[in-house]
Amino acid sequence: MAEQAASNQTVRTRRVFYIPGYDPIHPRRYRELFRKESAAQAEISGYEVTLKPKSIKGGYGWRAHSVIDGAETETEFEVLVWSDIVKGSMEQGILQTYGQLVRTAWTYIVPGVLWRLMKLRRGPVIAALYPIVFLLVQLMLALALAALVGWGLSFAHPWAAPLGLAVVWPVLAWFKKKDAKFFAYYLMHDYAYSAKTEGAYAPELEERLAEFGNRIAAAAETDVDEVLVVGHSSGAHMGVTVLADLVRAGRIDEGRVSFLSLGQVVPMVSFLRKADRLRSDLAIMGAQGLIPWVDVTAPGDGAAFALCDPVAVSGAATPDKKWPLVVSAAYSHTLSPERQADLKWAFFRRHFQYLCAFDRPKSYDYFQITAGPLRLWERYGGKKPSKSRIDNSVSKYTSLAA
Structure with missing residues (x-):
């Protein structure tokens, strides 16, 4: 089994860019969360994940070495920081x-x-x-x-x-x-x-998103086997915009970058009157053929728009729409009754469960996705979208940026 898994390995080196949600906390929080939860998931699932200092200059991050079914993978993680902008808005x-x-x-x-x-x-x-x-x-x-x-x-x-x-x-x-x-x-x-801006991006955020795009595009030009962008909560729609800009500019080649959105709250922004820019980005990311996009939510996460296709519900779907693949983390099946009881009133913790260990894991495993031997689409390419997904247009405002 291990030899077969190792022979199917397509990722030996990976770059992961993580875009947090609206969070004023230092990015070291995400390293500690990954360290603790990857160890827990590795013990449950029978594989190894070891954290090391990052070896690439610039940004805040860490390196993970995994051994999963005999396949070894090195992954460099970088948190794309905008916590300073969040702090400023909270003052x-x-x-x-x-x-x-x-x-x-x-x-x-x-x-x-x-x-x-x-x-x-x-x-x-x-x-x-x-x-x-x-x-x-x-x-x-x-x-x-x-x-x-x-x-x-x-x-x-x-x-x-x-x-x-x-x-x-x-x-x-x-x-x-x-x-x-x-x-x-x-x-x-x-x-x-x-x-405050009725869904438009503030100038300081536009500038930061452009910086994020430059870092991702530079990574895509290296010889790593996969560049994976992960957007959590508000970071999901920011990831949509960053990648849509790279697609527009022709800076991404097919198969170089993958996109994983987790616990997305896209409609909270895309439904607003002046969110033309975001709706245009959603339309592009929904129809492009360069970047596989998997959207993972769970009905047990009360802070996310669970199983809502962010492109479709925002009225941004075009006739040639392909993405995202909307799937469920299915807390009711992937967490034991005891664990579900522990998290019953822990609303914020449930919103971060996507980044944590599951004691009854199924197809969704954050650590195998981000540090394992397969590309995102190789893990999800044969999976059907959730039957419970909502994919009809609901937004009152559907205009796109010119």
Whole structure:
């Protein structure tokens, strides 16, 4: 068995470019996650993955050596960093954040975008509504406490009641300080970042995406056996744009690059009025014949638009559409009942499960895909798309960039 697997090996060297979602944390987090979870999956599945320092200059990353069914593979990982842009967008005070709340709610609710998103999946829409609702709850609690304090002060002097308003700001500041537990400010900044431009890319992000494209194109010119781009969460639609630009410019040859999107939230951006650029990128990536694209989500991930074909639902499908292949990570089958119970209320952890070990693995194995001996399409080429996928056009806005 091992000799046969080794003889089928097509990847001995690989470059992986990982595009994170909206995350202000240092990229070392992803190295540590890979180290811990690859060891767990290797023990479960009976193979070896060893991490080493990266050997390629530039960027933050690591190197992985794997031995799977007798086949040895060396993979260089690089995190395409935009956490500095995320941090900058999160540097908002309390009043600014409530201003974001109003603008974001207006952008999604008034044109009817939110209701169309609800037709796809309720989970990510609830996740989008959560920061709006909870920030309003915080404000109401602060005002209620102010009214109570004012009522108490009124017994001392009738004119002292308005002094109760002095407690509003400290209460709101306390909630903001504790946001590591509540995630209301974090999620508000996340959704507000795209809503601010109504789906268009901000100039600083356009510049960063161009840098990402240059790094990927340079890797594709080397002698590695596969260049794999992985986009997780918001990083999925960024990956679409980066690769679409390379296809437009003729900078990618057939069979050199593969694309894996995980836990995508593409409709949260592509459904917005000014997302013409992203919809055009989706149309190109859906029809091109150079880069195999596999989209993996799971209904158990309430933060993703699970099994929603991002090209089709965004109204960007052309008659010659080929991609993506939409498949499920199927948490209900690939995680034991005990593991599912552990993750029941761990919403963020479930959104990152694609990057983690499965205790009942089936066809999806992040570590075999990114560090194993086969190219992405060799692993998925014979697989049929999920029967439960949603592939009808739902977006109100379907215009493409000129």
